[in-house]
Amino acid sequence: MPLIYFLVYLNKVEYGLYRIKYATGRHPRVAEKSRKNGDIIKLLKEIESLCQRSKQSEVILLVGDVGAGKSSLVNTVIRALTEQHLPRAKTGKGGAGSKTVTLQAFNQCGVNADDFKDDHDLKGLTDMLPTLIDFAGNSICQKEYLEILELILGGYIPTGTSSKFLEEYQREFGVGKLSRKFNASDPAMKVTKIVFVIDAQSCSLPKALIEGIQRAIQQHTADGQLKYHCDLFVVLTKMDVTDQETKLDSTASVKQSGVSREERERELAEILTIEGALNDNLFRWTSYHDKNTEQSPQIDIVALTFLKTMMQQRPTVARSSVKPKALLPKEFIQMRVEKILDDAWTYGCRNWNSLDQQTQFIVWAVLAGCFIIFLLSLSYA
Missing domain, CATH: 1.20.5 (Single alpha-helices involved in coiled-coils or other helix-helix interfaces)
Known part of the structure; x- marks a missing residue:
């Protein structure tokens, strides 16, 4: 009997030490969670600092094939900021019914001041959060699409404009005539960064779309100056599905696409000429969705890191006062x-x-x- 009492006593002591370990954060799981929460707080502080120093909010153009996950990306950023499920961007599975039918712009990343708790770091600073523009891509990247894209880059097409209207206008009057209809630019809507949203499960890269956008941003004025000053970034979406398949079958991604994820990323870096800055310009993304609703520090960290990167303004480039000669x-x-x-x-x-x-x-x-x-x-x- 004394031995039994002694064993019960040891079990209680061990249980007490276990609870103390959890309470003090020394348990590996608690320590890991505390570390991730610390990273989130740090990122929010950095975003707060960027909001306070910014003179004008950035304008981010999200481009990609239908169903690539652009709307889910917007909703994930909103949730990472507010810790609330506020699905303000309509999502779908890539079918005709889910296609973005208008040029959608989410001012302040789609959040309002009332979405934050009173003690939130960004309370009262939402005016400086970036504008996210959702624009469905075209893998064929025809000249009609490129004309619309160039007008969006310059801030000429108002948000809410119907995509069908733009396409019908081009069919009726021909390519190149939209600039006569939309001839006034809104400086606050000029795109500063372009983000390619690419489905990590896709069998092939939208090379035509990427090359078309690169041609668009290389347009120049009569004086030889670039019309658009945009940085390029890549977001590989649906990484949770890809990683899960990889765990079940180490060759799943290879069977599906013919190339590994690392090879896909290297190919993207080569196309976009960002080989030296791959880690800074590419984000491996997992979105919140109907089957993944629990708050996840991993998802929040990636989303907030992405937002912090998008808010960092380009350094001002000194321009010469000498202008090219106008030819007679x-x-x-x-x-x-x-x-x-x-x-x-x-x-x-x-x-x-x-x-x-x-x-x-x-x-x-x-x-x-x-x-x-x-x-x-x-x-x-």
């Missing part, structure tokens, strides 16, 4: 004529012996005509 019409004509003469001379030298006499005569006549025009342009100089 006669100078423009003279340069064109010189180019024609140069091309004709190069072509003639390479292929002269292979031409028949009649063609040689025509070439001489064209060269003589160009030379006469050139002399006339000099006489008017």
Whole structure:
């Protein structure tokens, strides 16, 4: 009997020490949870600091195929900020019914001041949170899509505009005419960052979409200056599903897409030329959804890290006060004529012996005509 009492006593002591360990945070699970909560508090403090120093909020354009997870990304950012389930972006499974039919903009990341508790760090600072624009992509990336994209980048198309209206306008009047309809730019809606939202389970990358957007942001003015100054980022969504499949079958992702996740990320980095900044420009994302509603520190940390990165403004680049010379019409004509003469001379030298006499005569006549025009342009100089 004394032995039994002694064993019961030891069991109670052990249980008491176990509870003390939990209460003091020394247990591994409690310590891990405390550390993650500490990371969340730190990120919120950093976002608060960015809100206080920002002069103008950033405008983030989310682009990607239908069903890639853009709306879920918006809702996850809202939940990470407010710790509340506030699904303000409509989500779907990628079918026709879930396609974004208007140009949606979520000012202040889609949150209001009333969404925060009174003691929240961001209470009263929501005006400086970024604007998130949800724009459905086009894997084919036709010229019609690129025209709409360029107008969005410049802040020309008002939010809430129907995608169907834009497409019908292009069909009726042709590509290139939308700029006449939307000719006023809103400086507060000019895009500063572009985020490619890509489904990690997708069998292939939307290369046409990526290349099309890269062409769009490389547009320049007549003076040679870039029209749009946008940084590029990537969000790989549905990582929870991908990781779960990988745990069940280590070759699942390879069977599905033909490449590993690491190879997919390297390919993305190469296409976007961000090989040296992959960890800073790529986010492995898991969203809150109907089957994943519990508050998760891991999800919140990624979402808040993403938001902090989006809020960091570009350094101001010093611009020269010297502007390129504006060409006069006669100078423009003279340069064109010189180019024609140069091309004709190069072509003639390479292929002269292979031409028949009649063609040689025509070439001489064209060269003589160009030379006469050139002399006339000099006489008017």
